[in-house]
Amino acid sequence: MQIITEPGQMQAIAEKLRLNRQCIGVVMTMGALHEGHLSLVKLAQQTAGIVILTIFVNPSQFGANEDLHKYPRPFEQDAALAKAAGVDYLFAPEASSIYPENYQTTVECSTVTKRFEGELRPGHFKGVATIVTKLFHITKPHISVFGEKDAQQLAVIRRLVIDLNMDIKIIGAPIVREDNGLAVSSRNIYLSSQERNAATILYKGICHATRRIADHETDLAAIATEIEQMIQSTPGCRTDYICFVDDKTFEPVETAESEKEYRLLLAMYSGTVRLIDNMKIRA
Numbered sequence: 001m002q003i004i005t006e007p008g009q010m011q012a013i014a015e016k017l018r019l020n021r022q023c024i025g026v027v028m029t030m031g032a033l034h035e036g037h038l039s040l041v042k043l044a045q046q047t048a049g050i051v052i053l054t055i056f057v058n059p060s061q062f063g064a065n066e067d068l069h070k071y072p073r074p075f076e077q078d079a080a081l082a083k084a085a086g087v088d089y090l091f092a093p094e095a096s097s098i099y100p101e102n103y104q105t106t107v108e109c110s111t112v113t114k115r116f117e118g119e120l121r122p123g124h125f126k127g128v129a130t131i132v133t134k135l136f137h138i139t140k141p142h143i144s145v146f147g148e149k150d151a152q153q154l155a156v157i158r159r160l161v162i163d164l165n166m167d168i169k170i171i172g173a174p175i176v177r178e179d180n181g182l183a184v185s186s187r188n189i190y191l192s193s194q195e196r197n198a199a200t201i202l203y204k205g206i207c208h209a210t211r212r213i214a215d216h217e218t219d220l221a222a223i224a225t226e227i228e229q230m231i232q233s234t235p236g237c238r239t240d241y242i243c244f245v246d247d248k249t250f251e252p253v254e255t256a257e258s259e260k261e262y263r264l265l266l267a268m269y270s271g272t273v274r275l276i277d278n279m280k281i282r283a
């Protein structure tokens with residue numbers, strides 16, 4: 001595995017790979033690699049002959065009061081995990097080479113970002129859309145894998161690729177969970193053991209929704225309220241949002257129609273740690 005830090009060098013390598021008719025797959029991460037990230041690498045390897053993994057803690061997608069400076073950066077460990085997973089190139093640039101002095105261009109996706117993470121984290125998706133566009137130009141992939149863990153982000157990227165005529169196939173990867181149902185996340189290290197236990201209420205809420213819908217309940221707003229009550233009555237936990245949405249537009253839906261597909265979006269705090277999760281649901 002080759003480690004690259006300069007955008008120009010990564011671009012030159014990607015261009016050469018393309019000239020040699022190699023299929024390039026890219027997986028973008030902020031590092032602190034875990035099983036979720038590695039499942040994305042595995043999925044990319046099933047389609048692409050060459051896999052580029054990017055590690056970049058993107059400053060422009062963090063809000064002023066968020067965890068940019070304390071975000072974990074175990075680079076040596078990440079490089080070892082990437083190598084063991086069979087990654088071909090690890091692209092890990094410095095912020096100064098991605099956003100040099102006088103940098104002034106951004107990419108914004110307007111409608112799908114209106115609510116939920118977009119509303120609660122102003123500027124977040126502008127930062128995401130901009131860095132994803134830049135990393136696409138640097139790594140020149142044919143395919144790229146993103147996790148359903150960040151479902152709204154995945155919807156933004158699908159929109160971005162269509163709207164800007166990027167010839168890249170976007171593949172969504174299922175959420176990897178711990179045995180207790182908690183979605184694996186780099187931010188789970190912030191949880192104390194008590195907060196980690198309490199956080200399992202999030203997956204219990206998802207299971208509750210799945211059961212209620214299997215029992216033919218069509219009042220999605222009522223199910224969301226039930227989950228909200230489950231979370232609010234768990235010590236140390238409070239909800240941020242619980243909502244069923246149309247899976248493509250991310251517009252809220254109150255009543256289920258038979259055979260249609262929805263997504264349940266959940267965000268909550270366990271102590272001070274914010275957790276998001278979601279599940280695709282077919283009525």
Ligand code: AMP
Pocket residue numbers: 028029030031035036037039040145146147148149150173174175176177183184185186
């Ligand atoms: P991050 O490093 O948190 O920015 O995540 C990088 C990529 O990994 C994104 O596409 C995430 O959606 C994906 N990802 C993070 N956690 C998981 C998980 N538990 N299961 C599947 N994909 C994940």
